[in-house]
Amino acid sequence: MVLERDSSLLGYPGETSNPLNADHHGVCKYESPHDPNYITVRNVLKSLVSKSISKSQSGSQSAPRRRRSRDLKAVLAIAEFPNTDYIFFRDQWVHGTNQWIHEEQRFLDWLNPHISSHQILWLKGAAARGKSVLSSFIINSLIERDFCCQYFFVRFADRRKRTLSFLLRSIAYQIAQQLPEFLQRVAEVESEAVDFEAANPRTIWDRIFRSILFKLSPGKTLYWVIDGLDEADNPKALINLLSDIAGSATPIRVLLVSRDTTEIAAGLEHTPNTIFQETITIEGHVDDLRCYVDRELVLPGSKDFREDIIQRILHEAQDNFLVSLMSSTML
Numbered sequence: 001m002v003l004e005r006d007s008s009l010l011g012y013p014g015e016t017s018n019p020l021n022a023d024h025h026g027v028c029k030y031e032s033p034h035d036p037n038y039i040t041v042r043n044v045l046k047s048l049v050s051k052s053i054s055k056s057q058s059g060s061q062s063a064p065r066r067r068r069s070r071d072l073k074a075v076l077a078i079a080e081f082p083n084t085d086y087i088f089f090r091d092q093w094v095h096g097t098n099q100w101i102h103e104e105q106r107f108l109d110w111l112n113p114h115i116s117s118h119q120i121l122w123l124k125g126a127a128a129r130g131k132s133v134l135s136s137f138i139i140n141s142l143i144e145r146d147f148c149c150q151y152f153f154v155r156f157a158d159r160r161k162r163t164l165s166f167l168l169r170s171i172a173y174q175i176a177q178q179l180p181e182f183l184q185r186v187a188e189v190e191s192e193a194v195d196f197e198a199a200n201p202r203t204i205w206d207r208i209f210r211s212i213l214f215k216l217s218p219g220k221t222l223y224w225v226i227d228g229l230d231e232a233d234n235p236k237a238l239i240n241l242l243s244d245i246a247g248s249a250t251p252i253r254v255l256l257v258s259r260d261t262t263e264i265a266a267g268l269e270h271t272p273n274t275i276f277q278e279t280i281t282i283e284g285h286v287d288d289l290r291c292y293v294d295r296e297l298v299l300p301g302s303k304d305f306r307e308d309i310i311q312r313i314l315h316e317a318q319d320n321f322l323v324s325l326m327s328s329t330m331l
Contacts, residue, residue: 018044018087036093039140068187072176075190076169077197079160085153089136089227097130098137106278110253113221116276117251120242122268124260125282134282135227135257148220150174154228162233164201164241171224172208179220185212205241214248221251230258239267246274 020027020037030038101107110121125131132153142149150171155161176183186208196204229235235258245252258264260281271277 019091032095036091036095040091043140043143068183069177071190072173072183072187075187075194075196076173078169078173082150082152082170082174085155085161086136086139086151089132089153090140092133093137093140098134101134101138101280102141104280106280110255110278113251113253117221118245118248118253118274119276119278120254120256120268120271122264122277122279123255123257123282124264124279127259129282131257131259131282132227135225135255138255139225142223142225147223148175148178148218149223149225150178151225152227154226154231156228156231162231164232164234164238165197165199165204167226167232167238168201168204168208168241169196172204172213175213175222179216179218181216181218182213185216201237201241205244209241210244210247213250214244217249221253223253223255225255225257227257229256229264230261235261235264236267239264239271243271243275246272 018040020040022029022037027037032038033042106121109115110119123131123134135151135153139149139151151174152167152170153161154167160166172186176186189207194203194207226238229238232238242254245254256264268277
């Protein structure tokens with residue numbers, strides 16, 4: 001670590017700090033527009049410009065909207081910004097990896113807003129296959145295309161982030177930041193004095209999604225990316241709720257990313273036929289693993305010697321990113 005976190009903060013209200021893999025000489029020098037450091041800085045600048053433009057365009061209406069947004073954050077008991085986990089996994093992305101997903105026809109169909117209004121796509125794979133990094137890559141692609149995207153990373157180590165209640169509240173809060181009409185309607189719920197933090201998931205789903213979101217026609221397709229579903233407390237309960245999107249006036253596309261479990265497979269089998277459903281298996285992408293090993297492997301010697309070591313690691317790893325990381329750091 002070149003600089004401790006405390007030394008990199010200025011102390012301004014709402015300040016955001018993101019680490020870059022660079023020293024003082026290279027922090028402002030990028031190899032290409034695909035450089036992870038370049039992408040991180042670009043996204044921050046893009047966010048600042050978007051906020052500035054939004055503020056100038058909204059004029060006198062911006063203050064009430066900000067107040068409603070702050071009120072909604074309190075009503076939905078959102079303790080941290082939803083992009084925390086997204087940024088964490090996005091910063092682990094290695095240039096050149098995950099491009100294969102844009103060649104998968106089933107993913108392209110899910111992405112296309114003109115093909116079937118409601119869809120569920122299940123990306124499944126074994127542990128340590130880079131699923132969460134892939135999720136962050138897909139989210140970044142959606143954001144760059146200016147799609148209306150919401151996401152949630154289920155984290156087994158964080159008890160709150162395993163609950164369906166927190167997942168739904170986070171998705172609702174993100175939608176409200178992008179759809180002003182939805183923000184206004186949900187903010188009105190505050191007068192009902194509903195304790196959403198303590199409410200069961202069905203209550204949140206019925207009151208926020210079925211009663212409000214599903215009745216709106218914003219002219220936009222919503223894209224939900226839910227990573228780590230298998231680590232949630234009750235994956236089947238979420239799938240049961242998602243069956244209701246068939247009755248939504250707002251087109252909704254859902255991407256579920258998880259390990260292959262019988263519980264999730266069985267739940268998806270019972271979704272309505274009106275919801276188009278597909279599955280993609282995340283296995284066998286050796287090129288991604290090679291890029292990852294090549295970056296992590298610090299090894300002196302000739303090019304042929306290095307290539308031999310890389311081949312041995314790839315053979316032993318068997319598509320497992322964690323095994324490849326351990327092998328690379330131990331050499």
